[in-house]
Amino acid sequence: MAHSHTAKRYSGLMDWLTTVDHKKIGILYLIAGGFFFLVGGLEAILIRIQLAYPDQHIFIGDTFNQLTTMHGTTMIFFAAMPVIFAFMNAVVPLQIGARDVAFPFVNALGFWLFFLGGVLMNTSWFLGGAPDAGWTGYAPLSTITDASSATTLQHNIMGTDFYVLGLQIAGIGTLIGGINFLVTIINMRAPGLTYMRLPMFTWTAFITSGLIVLAFPAITVALVELMFDRIFGGAFFDAARGGNNVLWEHLFWIFGHPEVYILILPAFGIISEIVSTFSKKRLFGYSSMVFATVLIGFLGFMVWVHHMFTTGLGPVANSIFSIATMAIAVPTGVKIFNWLFTLWGGQIRFTTANVFATAFIPTFVMGGTTGVMLAIPDADFQYHDTYFVVAHFHYVIVGGLVLGLFAGMYYWWPKMFGRMLSETLGKIHFWFFFIGFHLTFFPQHFLGLMGMPRRVFTYQPGHDLEMGNLISTVGAFLMGIGTIVFLINIISTWAKPKTAVADPWDGRSLEWAIPSPAPEYNFKQTPLVRGLDALWKEKMAGNKEMIPAEPIGSIHMPSPSILPLTMSLGLFIAGFGFMYEHYIVVGIGMAVTLISMFLRSVYDDHGWHIEPEELEDKGGRA
Amino acid sequence: MWRLIPLFAVMTYLLTGCGDPTLSALKPKGPVAEEQLFLMKLSLFIMIFVVIVVFAIYLYVLVRFRKRKGDNSIPKQVEGNHVLEIIWTVIPILLLLVLAVPTVSYTFKHSTNYTKDKDAVHVKVTAHQFWWQFEYPELGIATAQELVIPKDKKIAFELVSADVSHAFWVPSLGGKIDTNPGISNTLYLQADEIATFQGRCTELCGASHALMNFSVVSKSQADFDAWVTKMKTPASVPATAQKGEELFKENCMTCHAVNANGPGVAPNLKGFADRDTVAGILEHTPEKMELWIHNPQEQKPGNKMPAFGKEAGGKLDDAQIKDIVNYLQTLK
Numbered sequence: 001m002a003h004s005h006t007a008k009r010y011s012g013l014m015d016w017l018t019t020v021d022h023k024k025i026g027i028l029y030l031i032a033g034g035f036f037f038l039v040g041g042l043e044a045i046l047i048r049i050q051l052a053y054p055d056q057h058i059f060i061g062d063t064f065n066q067l068t069t070m071h072g073t074t075m076i077f078f079a080a081m082p083v084i085f086a087f088m089n090a091v092v093p094l095q096i097g098a099r100d101v102a103f104p105f106v107n108a109l110g111f112w113l114f115f116l117g118g119v120l121m122n123t124s125w126f127l128g129g130a131p132d133a134g135w136t137g138y139a140p141l142s143t144i145t146d147a148s149s150a151t152t153l154q155h156n157i158m159g160t161d162f163y164v165l166g167l168q169i170a171g172i173g174t175l176i177g178g179i180n181f182l183v184t185i186i187n188m189r190a191p192g193l194t195y196m197r198l199p200m201f202t203w204t205a206f207i208t209s210g211l212i213v214l215a216f217p218a219i220t221v222a223l224v225e226l227m228f229d230r231i232f233g234g235a236f237f238d239a240a241r242g243g244n245n246v247l248w249e250h251l252f253w254i255f256g257h258p259e260v261y262i263l264i265l266p267a268f269g270i271i272s273e274i275v276s277t278f279s280k281k282r283l284f285g286y287s288s289m290v291f292a293t294v295l296i297g298f299l300g301f302m303v304w305v306h307h308m309f310t311t312g313l314g315p316v317a318n319s320i321f322s323i324a325t326m327a328i329a330v331p332t333g334v335k336i337f338n339w340l341f342t343l344w345g346g347q348i349r350f351t352t353a354n355v356f357a358t359a360f361i362p363t364f365v366m367g368g369t370t371g372v373m374l375a376i377p378d379a380d381f382q383y384h385d386t387y388f389v390v391a392h393f394h395y396v397i398v399g400g401l402v403l404g405l406f407a408g409m410y411y412w413w414p415k416m417f418g419r420m421l422s423e424t425l426g427k428i429h430f431w432f433f434f435i436g437f438h439l440t441f442f443p444q445h446f447l448g449l450m451g452m453p454r455r456v457f458t459y460q461p462g463h464d465l466e467m468g469n470l471i472s473t474v475g476a477f478l479m480g481i482g483t484i485v486f487l488i489n490i491i492s493t494w495a496k497p498k499t500a501v502a503d504p505w506d507g508r509s510l511e512w513a514i515p516s517p518a519p520e521y522n523f524k525q526t527p528l529v530r531g532l533d534a535l536w537k538e539k540m541a542g543n544k545e546m547i548p549a550e551p552i553g554s555i556h557m558p559s560p561s562i563l564p565l566t567m568s569l570g571l572f573i574a575g576f577g578f579m580y581e582h583y584i585v586v587g588i589g590m591a592v593t594l595i596s597m598f599l600r601s602v603y604d605d606h607g608w609h610i611e612p613e614e615l616e617d618k619g620g621r622a
Numbered sequence: 623m624w625r626l627i628p629l630f631a632v633m634t635y636l637l638t639g640c641g642d643p644t645l646s647a648l649k650p651k652g653p654v655a656e657e658q659l660f661l662m663k664l665s666l667f668i669m670i671f672v673v674i675v676v677f678a679i680y681l682y683v684l685v686r687f688r689k690r691k692g693d694n695s696i697p698k699q700v701e702g703n704h705v706l707e708i709i710w711t712v713i714p715i716l717l718l719l720v721l722a723v724p725t726v727s728y729t730f731k732h733s734t735n736y737t738k739d740k741d742a743v744h745v746k747v748t749a750h751q752f753w754w755q756f757e758y759p760e761l762g763i764a765t766a767q768e769l770v771i772p773k774d775k776k777i778a779f780e781l782v783s784a785d786v787s788h789a790f791w792v793p794s795l796g797g798k799i800d801t802n803p804g805i806s807n808t809l810y811l812q813a814d815e816i817a818t819f820q821g822r823c824t825e826l827c828g829a830s831h832a833l834m835n836f837s838v839v840s841k842s843q844a845d846f847d848a849w850v851t852k853m854k855t856p857a858s859v860p861a862t863a864q865k866g867e868e869l870f871k872e873n874c875m876t877c878h879a880v881n882a883n884g885p886g887v888a889p890n891l892k893g894f895a896d897r898d899t900v901a902g903i904l905e906h907t908p909e910k911m912e913l914w915i916h917n918p919q920e921q922k923p924g925n926k927m928p929a930f931g932k933e934a935g936g937k938l939d940d941a942q943i944k945d946i947v948n949y950l951q952t953l954k
Contacts (some may be wrong), residue, residue, distance in 0.1 A: 061829035061923035134826045141786040141827060153751060154829040154924035219706070239804025245787060246802060279687070285702035286834060293658040310789060310800050312807035315733035319726045326718045326725075330711060333672075337710040340679050346697050347689040358684060365676050369669035376721070378728040379661040382647040382796020385789060385824040449648050449662075450641030451793045456832035463820070540696075560734040 018560035023518055025111050026089030027416060032115045033082030038483070039122065040074035043067050045480055048440075050381075052473040054461040060073050062154050064457035065132040070122075071203060073163060074295025075261070077170055078118035079253035080397070083405050084266045084457035085114075085177055090416050092181060094511035094518055095199045097190025097534075102183040103598070110360040111176035117170025120575050126301045130409045131155050131163035134455060136256070139237030139248040143229045146472035158579070163229045165575040169568070171220055178212030181205055190510070191549040192529035196290070199509040199533075200276075200283055200355045203290055204269030208262050214301065215258035222251035231578060239481050246311055250261055253304035261300040264396060265293060267404030271357045274411050274516040278354035279346025282533055285338040292331035292338075309377040310384045318377035325375035332368055336361060351480050351505070352426030356407035359434055363403060368396030370445065388448025394441045406433070406486070411505065418498035418517040425489035429482050436478025443468035508536035513546045521555045524548075557611045567596040632882075645820040647793040654796030654814045657728055664724060668717050732797070736778035742810065743772060747781040749788035749801040751827055752834040752925050753889050753902065763853045763882040766889030767807045767902045769821070772846035773813045782806040789825035792838050798824050813840035819900060829924030835902040845921045853882040853893055857954050866949025869942055873930065880953055888927065894953040911947040912940075 010018050019025060047067050059067055072530045093101055101107050124130040132155065134141035142160045144153070161376060189198070198206070226248070228234030235241035236250050305313060339361055348354070362396045370392040373402035374380050383389055406429075413421045447468045452459055459465045481530045500516040513535045514523060525548035531537045538546055574589025576582075666877040736742040746757040757764040771777050781790055783801040791798035795811040813819070823834035841849060857880070859867050870880075877888035884890075889901075890901040897906055901922055904910040914921055916931030917936070930936035931943060938946070 004915045020793050065826065065829065065831070113706060128869065138787055138826065144786070152928075153925050154919070199702055239802075244804070246805065279697070281697050282699045282701065284700060285707055288702065288707050310798055312800060312802065312805065315730040318733070319729050322725055323722055326722060330714050333714045334707070336676060337679075337706070338675070340683055341703070341706065342698075343683045343687060344679075345700065346687050347693065348684065348687050348694070349689050358680075362673075362680055365673060369673055370720070372669060372718070373662065373665040376665055376729075377663050378725065378732050378797065379658055379665065381732070381799070382655070382658050382662070382793065384798060446640070449646065451645035451647065451820065451822065453791070453822050455826045458832050460835075465641075506941070512633060620735075 012560075013568075015560070016116045017565055018108075018562045020100075020108045020558050020560055020564075021520060022089045022093050022101050022104065022107060022120075023416070023520075025107050026113055028115075029082045029086035029089060030416070032111075032118065033079050033086055034077035036074050036082070036118055036122075040071050040079050041480065041483060043071035043074065045476055047071060048473040048476040050457060051459075053470070054459050054466055056458060060457050062129070062132050062156055065134070065225065065455070066130040066156065066159065068455050069132050069134050069163070070125075070130045073121065073131065073167070074118070075397075076135060076263070077167060077174075077302025078085075078114070078121070080263050080401055080405075081174060082118075083116055084208070085110075085174075086264065086406075086410065087201070087266065087270065087408050088177075088208075090200050091412055091511055092184065092205050093188070094415070094514065094522060095202045095509050096185060096188060096193055097529065098184065098188040099509050099522050099555065100558060101180050102187055103180050105564060106176050106180050107559060108561070108564035109567060109611050110173040110180065112565050113173025113176075113571065114170045116568045116572040117166045117168070117173065120169060120572055121162045121166030124159055127158070127162075129156035129159050131159040133160050133163070135369045136247070136252055137163060137251075139226065139229070139245045140239070141444035142226060142248075143237050145230050152507075160226075161230060164223050164230060165578055168220065168227070169571050169575055171216055171223070172571075175216045175220075175570075176213055178192075178209040178216070181209040182213065185226055186208070189621050190523075190527050190529050193534070196287065197529060197532045197534070199269075200272035200286070200289060201266070204265040204272075204293055208265045211258045211262045211265075211297050211300065212347050215255045215262065218251050222248060222255070225251070227578070231581065238602035246308075249303070249308050249311060253307045254301075256307065257304040258297075258300045260393075260396070261296055263401050265297065265400045267360070267408075267456040268293065269337060269409070270404045270408040271343075271360050273509065274357040274407050275342050276533075277411075277507055278349045278351060278357070279343045280349075280506070281342055281346040282508070282536070283338065284341040284344070285334070286532060288334055289338050292334045295331040296328060299324060299331075304330065306375055306377075306380070309380045322375050322377050326372060329368065329372050336365055336368075340496050347371075351410070352421070352423050352430060353407045353411035353505075355427065355430050356403050356410065358432070360400060360403040360407065363395060363399035363437070367392060367399055370395065383448060385453055386448035387444040387452045387454055390454050391441045391444035391448065394437075394444070398437055398441070403434075403437075406430075412511075414500035414504050414516045415511055416517060418500045419493050419496060420500050420504060422489050423495055425485055425492070429485040429489060431481030431482075432478050432485060432522055436480075436482055438476045440472050440479060443471045443476070446587075447472075503535075508533040510534050510546070513538075521557065521610055521615070525552055526550050550616065552612050553613060555615070556607055557610060559605050561600075561605075563596045563600050567593050567600075570594075570596060625726070642820070642845060643794070644818060645793055645822075645831065649794065650796075651794040651815050651817065651819065652796060653814070654732055654811050655794060657732070661728055661899050662725060665721055668721060672714075672717070673801070683742075729751055732810075734810065736776050737780050737808055737809045739776065739778060742776040742778040744778050744780070745769065745771075747779050747790055747801065748885065749783045749785075749790065749827075749834075751780070751785050752823070752830040752922060754790075754821070754834075754836045755784075755885050755889070757885060758850075761850050763850060763892075764879075764885050764890050765853065765882060766891075767836050767899065768893075768897045769836065770849050771813060771838060771840050772843045773816055773840045775843070776810050778813050779809045780806050781809065786826045786827050788823045788827045788834065790821070791824045792819050792821045794819040795838065800825055813838070814841060816840055830922045833901075833903050833922045835899075837898060837902070839898075852954070856881055857892070857895075857952060859949070859952055863945075863949040863952045866945035866947070869938070869946050870949050873938065874946070877927075891950065891953055896954055908944075908947050908951065911950060912943050915943050915946060 005457035225236040228441035235243040237243045237245045303325040306325045503512040570589045570593030574586045575587030715745040748755040777842045781801045789798045789800045799807045799809040821836040839880045844935045879886040879890045882892035917929040917934035918927040930938045
């Protein structure tokens with residue numbers, strides 16, 4: 001108690017730059033991820049404009065390749081991942097009855113690394129052109145650095161450097177974020193909260209964190225090798241000098257496939273929470289749900305070759321990975337039926353969150369079934385790298401993940417911001433987005449089968465591809481309108497006072513036991529958990545709130561710090577140094593990072609305390 | 623009802639047909655593509671069964687169990703149901719087993735390497751940014767952009783790339799395979815009909831990935847043999863085209879061969895006069911040929927051929943380009 005708390009507080013912008021509070025970091029992730037989502041969405045609209053009619057000349061050649069590359073990379077790494085991290089930050093500590101994550105400083109560092117990595121990659125638009133070798137960055141297209149061939153090939157040789165360095169910096173952030181949540185969920189659960197009482201979203205966050213820790217090293221190795229090939233004249237992927245381009249494909253997909261589950265598992269978690277809350281029933285088959293999640297995570301590492309059936313690995317490898325891929329359909333099916341039977345016999349309320357969540361179920365089933373079709377290597381010879389694949393992965397990522405994320409936003413918005421989003425605007429948002437989504441991507445299945453490869457900037461008239469492409473473009477615009485309605489919803493409700501109650505949805509898990517938005521210290525007293533759906537259990541027992549597991553006392557809080565930002569900025573600067581091969585700039589950037597690390601190591605910071613008296617006036621509404 | 627609106631839109635769209643018969647994987651023109659379509663249909667029917675079951679339960683649940691006004695009762699908190707859970711674990715496993723058997727069998731069948739088979743026609747494919755080279759090692763000829771094959775015969779491909787990765791795809795005849803630099807892949811296809819099929823590159827390979835088209839011409843065995851003989855005979859240049867031939871030798875010969883006896887750094891032009899396209903994408907007319915020679919970058923961004931037209935920074939005037947085009951049309 002010797003430490004004063006007033007001296008450690010910042011306000012305004014400095015508060016946001018130095019925060020280590022998981023709730024504020026969650027909001028930062030949401031804003032940054034939302035921003036990149038809009039950027040990636042704009043790129044998607046431009047792609048669809050070019051493809052609306054055959055033989056158009058709006059964005060052709062390398063410009064188009066830059067658009068598709070940036071659309072994919074931005075959406076996966078800088079939109080979907082951070083929004084998932086936003087929810088993990090905003091919700092997981094609350095669901096486990098913790099006051100923060102295990103390493104608040106690392107949490108802030110993870111955010112700034114991701115954010116500056118994303119900014120670095122997007123600065124490419126203003127510095128000569130964006131990466132253009134696809135989000136998969138297949139070598140040797142991605143290793144071309146010979147300036148003379150660049151002029152004749154109209155290939156933007158610098159672009160891929162932004163991809164290599166942006167993803168490396170952001171990747172460190174994601175990796176430490178994953179470690180942080182693993183430790184948090186293992187160590188910081190409230191008394192009585194055993195693993196088999198964890199809310200489903202926390203379970204999926206747990207598995208996703210494990211997948212991040214195991215999968216990200218593969219892409220890190222791949223990116224480092226690519227960086228060596230590009231910047232230092234290495235030959236990892238150069239066949240002419242004894243390298244092998246298929247090596248990149250393996251490393252990329254050893255990461256890339258688990259990444260799909262890193263993305264979708266938290267969406268499964270969100271859907272489980274929402275479906276259960278709005279049908280007023282506990283999750284059907286909770287144990288099998290947990291088991292299915294673990295199994296999907298495990299199998300997710302054994303199927304990467306299904307992205308490479310046409311690489312030429314031979315029928316033995318193709319068959320083994322085909323069967324492993326089909327096997328994933330079983331635990332996924334278990335989840336689908338568990339959701340349906342959670343709804344069965346319930347009192348289903350169609351709030352916007354639940355409309356998104358229930359729309360997720362059939363849409364995801366459609367994406368999953370085309371996944372099984374794609375798992376057949378011989379048939380995949382026809383599907384591979386066509387619009388059929390584009391349709392499939394947008395069904396699982398947009399129809400699955402993005403619908404899940406929107407559901408999560410409407411659901412947890414009051415807990416994050418203390419305001420409810422408008423239900424009317426929410427429903428308008430849903431219909432535009434949902435109808436637009438199916439119009440955009442359903443015809444693409446057929447375009448692929450009818451002979452349209454993916455990543456093409458145009459197609460010739462007279463091959464029956466015109467109608468499908470036009471419908472697809474119309475759909476993309478409807479999705480755009482839906483997203484704009486969502487932005488209007490945010491802005492218009494922002495103007496209203498913070499009136500959200502603690503438990504607006506008749507919730508079941510711990511986050512609904514504390515005020516909206518959650519106070520800085522989350523729980524005045526750590527709650528005692530007496531079963532699955534902890535809050536629901538207390539409500540059913542006639543208790544108004546959770547039973548505390550400790551007396552009211554002074555609460556220890558971590559100190560804010562600017563060092564996560566400066567550490568990340570140092571790497572950001574060094575990144576530019578590497579790209580332009582100015583090693584002095586590399587030195588300066590690394591110095592900034594290392595000095596920040598040094599300062600972090602030598603200054604003992606014991607944090608600060610919130611005293612009980614202060615709790616009384618602030619937590620009055622609890 | 624709301625779900626039906628996009629469905630109707632899609633159905634109308636589907637009724638317009640399943641694509642161009644020379645490009646669609648849904649209209650197979652050879653045994654490989656046919657068997658692959660069988661696999662697609664088999665998996666599709668199994669999956670449609672799954673989708674129907676899920677949708678039926680889903681719609682029933684959403685209608686039947688919606689919250690009624692004034693009903694504030696607490697539903698029974700069901701933990702799970704072992705029988706149901708076993709059913710929806712075992713049935714999918716059985717369905718997948720049904721699917722797995724033909725999957726594995728066709729995967730092996732279609733990966734058979736026929737390049738050493740005496741009855742198959744052996745073709746060596748080399749992919750370039752952004753064109754295709756086809757060599758027939760046993761016949762001693764090479765061509766580009768337009769692959770000529772005899773119908774009803776297995777064509778055993780050996781594929782490699784000269785620069786970045788590409789992928790070789792003729793949807794009407796069967797699935798694709800990547801062309802990697804330094805590692806060769808094999809594939810076999812067969813055509814049942816005399817026709818010209820469309821080919822596409824399906825691996826992102828640079829600025830003109832979208833324009834890296836080729837075609838496959840299947841002929842009767844007799845016509846194919848005649849084509850081979852013709853390819854082996856040098857074209858005779860009529861007097862009217864000699865000016866063009868001179869210009870061609872001066873400007874084009876360093877890259878483009880006009881005899882079918884070997885590959886080159888650019889497409890082999892032997893038999894060019896009989897092809898259906900210029901550069902795989904333009905109509906085969908003198909105007910388009912002039913357009914192409916004048917400035918190839920306008921037509922196919924990023925390809926390696928420099929502009930020859932004076933206005934585009936080259937050294938040939940319009941009359942000279944016309945002479946070359948005149949000569950090209952004699953390359954039978």
